Amino acid sequence: MPGSYLYITCFKCQKKYLKEGNLNGLPLYKVRNFSMDGITQIICPECQDIILSISQEMLYEIYFQTAVEQFVDKNYAESVFFLTKSRETFIKYIIELLLYEKNSSINIENIWSKGMALSERRLGAFFALFFYRFGEFLDLNKIETNLRNKVMHDSVYPTEEDTTKYAKNILSLFNTVMKKILEEIDLKIIMSFNHGQQKKKIDAYLKTLKDRHIQIQYASDSIISRNTFSKSEEEQNTRREIFSKKYPDKWKELACQANKTGKIIYINEQGAAELKNRVEDNEPKIYQPTQSFEKLVEIISQRKKRFDNHSITLVI
Numbered sequence: 001m002p003g004s005y006l007y008i009t010c011f012k013c014q015k016k017y018l019k020e021g022n023l024n025g026l027p028l029y030k031v032r033n034f035s036m037d038g039i040t041q042i043i044c045p046e047c048q049d050i051i052l053s054i055s056q057e058m059l060y061e062i063y064f065q066t067a068v069e070q071f072v073d074k075n076y077a078e079s080v081f082f083l084t085k086s087r088e089t090f091i092k093y094i095i096e097l098l099l100y101e102k103n104s105s106i107n108i109e110n111i112w113s114k115g116m117a118l119s120e121r122r123l124g125a126f127f128a129l130f131f132y133r134f135g136e137f138l139d140l141n142k143i144e145t146n147l148r149n150k151v152m153h154d155s156v157y158p159t160e161e162d163t164t165k166y167a168k169n170i171l172s173l174f175n176t177v178m179k180k181i182l183e184e185i186d187l188k189i190i191m192s193f194n195h196g197q198q199k200k201k202i203d204a205y206l207k208t209l210k211d212r213h214i215q216i217q218y219a220s221d222s223i224i225s226r227n228t229f230s231k232s233e234e235e236q237n238t239r240r241e242i243f244s245k246k247y248p249d250k251w252k253e254l255a256c257q258a259n260k261t262g263k264i265i266y267i268n269e270q271g272a273a274e275l276k277n278r279v280e281d282n283e284p285k286i287y288q289p290t291q292s293f294e295k296l297v298e299i300i301s302q303r304k305k306r307f308d309n310h311s312i313t314l315v316i
């Protein structure tokens with residue numbers, strides 16, 4: 001079973017290396033993550049610290065990224081497998097989130113033990129809850145399941161075109177649903193739900209690692225968009241882009257100051273820049289959908305190339 005690749009460094013050894021002025025030998029370990037739960041454990045070969053790398057991504061995002069990695073390596077059957085897992089866990093995530101929004105003290109694990117684990121029932125629950133919450137019917141006919149069945153049950157090997165079509169179908173489901181979720185549900189509720197899910201996972205893991213020196217590192221590089229911007233924020237983004245291209249040196253200087261002071265760079269209507277305090281506007285947020293599948297394939301290919309050129313030690 002292929003797992004996604006992670007690149008983990010040891011901060012303790014990194015500090016030691018930097019102190020000695022050794023910049024070439026910074027430790028970076030390429031790890032194949034088989035667990036798929038977003039927690040990867042390695043033991044630093046140099047200082048024997050346990051390093052836990054905890055992904056901030058939700059499970060469906062990890063599966064989707066793995067599917068794209070498999071696609072880039074031309075393993076199309078594996079890609080279809082992970083795409084299917086991604087969609088199934090996405091549906092589970094949305095059901096849990098919608099139930100949590102209704103009642104945050106609900107015991108979600110309890111629901112799955114009551115016969116909801118079957119995928120058709122889960123799809124039915126997802127459909128009903130989505131309608132109940134947003135007043136809109138999702139078109140279930142648009143959810144492509146044929147390819148999955150062919151690959152899983154008839155041992156058909158999917159082509160690049162089949163896999164691309166399937167991935168696009170799933171991305172389109174993500175974009176439709178996430179638009180509603182992120183534009184209509186209070187962000188605090190979503191964050192608190194995501195955080196609770198992460199905490200449960202980490203606590204259970206830490207219990208098994210008593211009395212060891214542990215470095216916990218958080219990683220976040222999801223390719224599935226959770227971005228929302230208000231109209232003014234979007235306008236600022238456009239103005240910033242224009243300004244940074246026109247005056248790259250001035251932009252660098254301002255970015256540096258902004259970093260130090262915790263302020264943001266604001267570009268006024270005349271196109272002049274100033275540093276301002278961050279203020280949350282109360283305008284409605286608009287979801288920025290995940291980019292096209294082709295774009296995601298390009299991102300992952302570049303990421304792979306970048307890391308493959310790096311000097312890497314392979315551990316477990």
Ligand SMILES: [Zn+2]
Binds near residue numbers: 047
């Ligand atoms: Zn170390």
